[in-house]
Amino acid sequence: MNIKVEASYKSLNKHHEELCGDKVEILETKDSYIMILADGMGSGVKANILATLTSKILGTMFLNGATLDECVQTIVKTLPVCKERQVAYATFSILQIFHNGEGYLVEFDNPSCIFIRNNKVINLPFERRIIEGKEIKESRFQVRLNDAFILMSDGVIHAGVGKILNFGWLWENVANYAVDVIDKAPTATRLANTISQACDDLYMKNPGDDTTVAVAKILERKVVTLFTGPPLSEMDDTRVMHLLMASPGKKVVCGGTSANIVARYLKKEVRTTLEYIDIDIPPIGYIDGIDLVTEGVRTLSRTLTMLKRYEKEELDQQFFNDLDKKDGGSLVAKLLLEECTDLNLLVGKTINVAHQSPELPFDISIRMNLIEQMKDVMTKLGKKVTLTYF
Amino acid sequence: MVITICIGSSCHLKGSRKIVDQFNELIMVNKVEDKVSLNGSFCIGECMNGVCVKIDGALYSVLPETAEDFFHKEVMGRLQ
Numbered sequence: 001m002n003i004k005v006e007a008s009y010k011s012l013n014k015h016h017e018e019l020c021g022d023k024v025e026i027l028e029t030k031d032s033y034i035m036i037l038a039d040g041m042g043s044g045v046k047a048n049i050l051a052t053l054t055s056k057i058l059g060t061m062f063l064n065g066a067t068l069d070e071c072v073q074t075i076v077k078t079l080p081v082c083k084e085r086q087v088a089y090a091t092f093s094i095l096q097i098f099h100n101g102e103g104y105l106v107e108f109d110n111p112s113c114i115f116i117r118n119n120k121v122i123n124l125p126f127e128r129r130i131i132e133g134k135e136i137k138e139s140r141f142q143v144r145l146n147d148a149f150i151l152m153s154d155g156v157i158h159a160g161v162g163k164i165l166n167f168g169w170l171w172e173n174v175a176n177y178a179v180d181v182i183d184k185a186p187t188a189t190r191l192a193n194t195i196s197q198a199c200d201d202l203y204m205k206n207p208g209d210d211t212t213v214a215v216a217k218i219l220e221r222k223v224v225t226l227f228t229g230p231p232l233s234e235m236d237d238t239r240v241m242h243l244l245m246a247s248p249g250k251k252v253v254c255g256g257t258s259a260n261i262v263a264r265y266l267k268k269e270v271r272t273t274l275e276y277i278d279i280d281i282p283p284i285g286y287i288d289g290i291d292l293v294t295e296g297v298r299t300l301s302r303t304l305t306m307l308k309r310y311e312k313e314e315l316d317q318q319f320f321n322d323l324d325k326k327d328g329g330s331l332v333a334k335l336l337l338e339e340c341t342d343l344n345l346l347v348g349k350t351i352n353v354a355h356q357s358p359e360l361p362f363d364i365s366i367r368m369n370l371i372e373q374m375k376d377v378m379t380k381l382g383k384k385v386t387l388t389y390f
Numbered sequence: 391m392v393i394t395i396c397i398g399s400s401c402h403l404k405g406s407r408k409i410v411d412q413f414n415e416l417i418m419v420n421k422v423e424d425k426v427s428l429n430g431s432f433c434i435g436e437c438m439n440g441v442c443v444k445i446d447g448a449l450y451s452v453l454p455e456t457a458e459d460f461f462h463k464e465v466m467g468r469l470q
Contacts, residue, residue: 255399255432255433256396256398256399256432256433257432257433257435259432260432260433270431270432272397272429272430272431272432273430274395274397274410274428274429274430276407276410279407282397282398282399282402282406282407283397283430285430285432295397295398295399295402295432296398296399297399298399298402298403
């Protein structure tokens, strides 16, 4: 099975706290993806240190092939002891998914992982054992495409307790809510954001505890190939077109001259509209056989802005409303963020002479700069990026 | 009559959207909706001057400030 895991999380800090007492680590080993959520006892600095130590130790040791027993022993012996309570304590969950589809889940005192398959909540089979006096739950299973795993800190199931809800947002309620919204929030990032938003609402924007939702979603590898900029030598046009048309996934062309090259090669027409969805972004075009055709640098700089917002985790409803807009820049951004695991960039180095005019408000010979930045952000977001210049 | 306005990067920055709006309005005011069709095109390759506008194969450079005069001269002029 050729799978890819999209992992993402969102934390709300306890009211008046600058630091979060929950910590999520997302890692990739040679043959697996690992997501760890640790919740340190208490709140503020102390909790943050406990959670950070726990998640980092678990992550580093797992990455280097240590067993669960060794990890737990190390944590127990390393965590500083709380003066007031005389214990060293952080709860944790670890989800590991191997490229071959095997899944492994470990839980210690966190609310149990919500596992959704085909819009239903499925109970995972757990085995319990005692390590260093702590009861640890372990589960092994096989994942399928589109499975979703939701890890959370107890702030989620305590949301609204004593205020809007007598007993808080019970695990079953959270699970049912997740099933209800999963079609509308099809990516890990959107789902984590949606559930976290619901917690914030139940807390009436005043969380009584650190609250973290971490989601892993099993995806198929999806390739996007994006061609922008005419090659320096016209001889390379055919080479670029072969690479573009032979690529297995979605095909995107950004740039007027690039679109003309593609149309000429495919013996099709470039059709454009005059619909301005956003006054700053030229309208998109159409070529039969190409999934998305847009103007070049204006569009790509909008796309880059969106990717950077996503990477900085400035994710609120406004961001997703912007991402759902139909201007060329948002369309490319949505494709790259939500329907792409592997990105191939085919970039021509020709600079449009007209763009060098001093009358223009900014230098739009910045295509290569844009592309390099795009590559960096996409790589940070866990996508596999290849970049070829012509 | 087919009028094609370039909406490529360069022309976009020189105001193609404004010209599209102006032309749309002028077409309505002059009641020539059934005689003129307004289209967009990516870069036509004549980016050096104003916004590139093509009328029945002939290329012109237009700026938002000259759009109205241009419309009366080249578009209305040909229709009459």
